[in-house]
Amino acid sequence: MQLMDFLASVPIFKGLSREQYEELIMVTTIQGYGRGQTIFAEGEEGKGFFVVMEGSVKIYKLSVEGKEQILHIFGPGEPFAEAAVFVGAPFPAHALALQKSRVLFIPRAAFIDLISKEPSLALNMLAALSLRLKRFAQMIEELSLKEVPGRLAAHLLYLSEQQHYPETVRLEIGKAQLASLLGTIPETLSRILARLGSQGFISVKGPEITILDKEGLEALALGEMRLTNG
Amino acid sequence: MQLMDFLASVPIFKGLSREQYEELIMVTTIQGYGRGQTIFAEGEEGKGFFVVMEGSVKIYKLSVEGKEQILHIFGPGEPFAEAAVFVGAPFPAHALALQKSRVLFIPRAAFIDLISKEPSLALNMLAALSLRLKRFAQMIEELSLKEVPGRLAAHLLYLSEQQHYPETVRLEIGKAQLASLLGTIPETLSRILARLGSQGFISVKGPEITILDKEGLEALALGEMRLTNG
DNA sequence: CGCTGCGTTGAGCTTCTTCAACGATCGTGG
């Protein structure tokens, strides 16, 4: 059965026995969402958590005036909203499918049951949460201590690494989404992309970005260098 | 032995057996730090985690130019740097004692051992990490979507709640530290405290702040209202 | 063909930071 294969491919479920996979499958539901559809809203009660099977999901906060801050974008194999399982609290953010997506839903009670019996699952989960915590700490650092050019440079380098250092990096999300991920707005992002381009750091063609000066971007990302106005 | 009592009073260690407490005590070290002393630096290898026994500890990031962003301030009973235990990675931030402090050090290997044998410990830890994740998400939201008056208002209300709604709230940290916690600088904080004061939201006398208009602060914190310049 | 979503560009403005000076408080050593 392919669901079993999928579960086995998910890092946090690594190391479970066949029986435990079957136990999981028993309590699990598969949900489908169209592009732009809400999976849950901030404040809803969290009765379980999710794993992306196909597509991608963004987790985000909204301000009163409607500005959005993306906390994370998850792709296949990645769990989300796990934290809500362990604190008896409502979801602290919104979740929305960026594309046609399928997600696995795992109910809270069954999962806690399973985790109590299987230490390796607990350790996997602890590792996953710890990693996420580290990411958030990095995000706080960037929002507070770096300006937008630095954050953008860091993100481009991150993408480059993710995609195994290709000639040219591809943005998998729209620029408006990228702006929201970097804690800014599309106008500002656009201007800074233009500046990075005109100063020879990168070359931009739609969603394709060629990194021309890796060292320069690194210096920007670390805050060792400032982008001039020209 | 009082160490045992202390351990029993720490939330993440709740529910362990006497033998397990003794096991913990065997591997644990007590460390003392003076005011302003570094406990660890960003980039150091994390060989275990800590629990504050006395005093307080700040976890913070530094920018190249020397600006500081405080991620968290921990007091007695609170664990810190646990995440480093579960990802085999160096500490992602600095830790420093804000006052004369004593902290318990728990080595990584022994703790993973214990957690594998004791599901309730794993669940406690998962709950603790989840809570921290939620806090960080909140911090990201505030840094990105709220301006300083809103963040300050939210913090004052948080303090008020922490201290069980007294007449007047007491800042337990200096204003420079508070500024760093809110993602700004002392000058800006000072001006905004003054503005909040002159507009009748609060009254400031050194580290004592009287909340005069709770509803007003709430509106500010939610972003429903803006602080006028006067 | 025109609509809609997305991205870009310009002008003006707000918020926050920077730089500088000053005042208060506190602990220490003379």
Place this chain on the structure above:
DNA sequence: CCACGATCGTTGAAGAAGCTCAACGCAGCG
């Protein structure tokens, strides 16, 4: 006990970064 320096907080003036508002271009698609 006073003087001194250090730390901390406050205030002012100027500057920079990013946001708002508005207009426009362009591609995809019904």
